[in-house]
Amino acid sequence: MRALAYADAAMYWASRIAGNDQFVLFAFDAPTSSRRTAPDLVGEVRRRAAALADLHLVVESVPGDLDYPRWVPAPVRDDAVVVRAGPYEWSGVLAEVAGMSRLHDHGSLWRVHVFDRVAGVHGAGGGARVAVFQVSHALGDGRRVSSIARALFGGAPPEPARDGPVAAADDRIAALRGGAMIGPHLARATARGLIAWSRAETEPAPVSVSPTRANATPGPIRELRTLTVPAATVKVGGRSVTAGVLAILAEVLPDYLAARPGDACAELTLAFDDDPSAEVLPRNRFQTAGIGLHADVADRARRAGLIADDLSAARRRAHSPGRLAARRAAASAPAALASAAVRLGADAPPPATVSGWTVVSSVNRGAADLSLAGGRVLLTAGFPALSRMHSLTHGVHGIGDAVTISVCAGGPIASDVDDYLSVLVNALNSAQK
Template identity: 65%
Template sequence: MAPADAAMYWASQVSANDQFLLFAFSGDEAATCAALVSEVRRRAAAIVDLHLTVETVPGDLDFPRWVPAPVSDDAIVGYPGPYTWDAVLKDVAALSTRSGGDLWRVHIFDRVTGVPDADSLARVAVLQISHALGDGRRVSAIARALFGGSLPEPARDARVAVGDRTLAAVRGGMLVGPHLVRAAALGFAAWAAPVPEATAAPTAATRANTAPGDRRVLRTLTVPSEAVRSGGHSVTVGVLAVLAEVLPAFLDASRREARAEVTVAFGDDSGAKALARNRFQTASVPLHADEVDRRRRAALIAAELAAVRRRVDSPGFVASRHAAASAPAVLGATAARLSADAPQPATVSGWTVVSSVNRGAADLTLAGGRVLFTAGFPALSAAHSLTHGVHGIGDAVTISVCAGAPIADDVDEYMAALSAAFAPAG
């Protein structure tokens, strides 16, 4: 594994960080739940990334490696139903609290009532997948292939230097010192490289920046893309502009301090880092909630995001990613495990996390049923008990909310405020 992917794998062993890609399909077409499972299994057989498992090295003295594996018998699970939409969200919420399980699994809920935008019964398919297998863009491509889209390009994973796990551990132990020296040298180069000045400073923690506990509540709101594109900007900008109107009052916090941590993709770096399946990082983005005009606020947020992207792709940040990738495996494993016990911070770089991915054209199908919308639920952390997913397919954009304690008790109030903010004026 690339270091970034290994970090995701190690983190999954101590806290739940699986990705949940939900797709709702019309369900009038006659097909048994067993037939749905067979159809998805047939498609999974052609996807290289779904024929992998993880082999670790003793003592984490070398990075875990990908090894071939067949699709297991229980990799695609069918639930015949009947279900309600609320029951599906409740079941997915329960799944999201479990850590360290299989690399992936598909859950198919048949005969679901109450699904937004469905005329009658619907079907809901959920790809639960380890973050080690890829970031939001890559796993979205895998999900599209499962439901009729084209196959994703095979990942360019690094070759294993030593095949035997015990010998790899011995070799890794011997190289700890040299790797530390190289990482330190690259770290100094990163410090010396130019980086655009950051525009966002830490802000005081809110009630959304507490440990979420074991409870999870999921909600979704699907709107037309034209309702989101404020002033012709991107969907991501449009959603952030609306969150700026809702979050301060909901969290009883200062509008001037409103910030979100936004996942930002970066381009291919040179060297081994380019092999990583996960090529993103989070960055603090001011929401300019004190600007009352939404279009002007959207323009300000768009400028902030553009500055963040320049910063993420700057020589200094590229060098810092190379330095992190050069650290010994055992150091990365230890850091991932210690992060699970980090104390609650007094300041944060954002009140919430927002992850946004466009999942392409609305041409996916399941047993002849057309895709209605897609959703996703970013994992909670010790510092964030409220996260947002923004996922588009065709002309439908879904804002997904994942909430833990204490936000979970008020999540329906929050969704009502979001819905009102997205409603057309007049």
């Protein structure tokens, strides 16, 4: 039994309020020479899952959230792998993913949904299979769950997690101890907060712009769309895929949202690595940063260069001594207060300004060397969760030479997401000229 780190517990507590499951999608071709039945597919995935320690866990809460929840060993559930026989169209698979119920509602941390006999998959000569790894954010950030997902389909297993020790194995004793230690833990968090303040460096003013219609409560409806292109298409001016996609979004978002180009911005998830030699490391090691899109710069290559510079600066800040000290201070917070902060944050009134019109999450999922039932991987996709301030998010995921831009839309954006996709396709097509 091990304890969830502060960042992982925050993700778990948030899942009790609103869905924050991650969906790691892989599409594979389905050669006619390798026909597999549903039990064959289930057995293949379950055998691989049996070898992964991350997939043999459940979360056990402490009464009153007076201590951090714990990872408890558990067998792979009977319903952990589900095969949907089809036939499906690619759009139908996306619609099924959009309507999937939260893992928290079923008390599980992960499931694999295999869609068989899928037509219309990019790069597939005929039919295809699509595997969707639905996973709790508590188990890891985009990098870690991508590593777990790769291992499910033939990749190397991820590095072992370095979760913290529990203060007491009995949850009632842990709750009593946690309640008694609120004062000392709060004092420690305050001291570490003062250290963080003393180490804080002067930083540029954070991005702060007026909300657009994409910054509205998304409601229950979700619409998912994808575009898959060669990586070279979005490496604008030789910059990274992430910078290139952001440079292209800069040409699309202002007109689509009827907003000023000079305000164009995106909230990007940035991974960080604290002390790699530490005995305890959270599974979620990322933060968000508002990135200006320089939409008023006409030249796309120059714009991508400016965005790349901003991304590099934001990553450097994420690794600064002040930010590291701030994360240590937050991780020292008493569990009861940390849990309350998550609940209160969900109920807080919407802010007057935002740091991004949309959220962008970008992860390279490695070489195209994965397989399912004898079929090679064709593409990978992912759909960052919507929030009360973002009804439009983008995933940027690469495997091999294929990059998929995924769009998740809700609220006022859901009704005309296909119009948005058409504009995005035009922008991508112009990038290839």
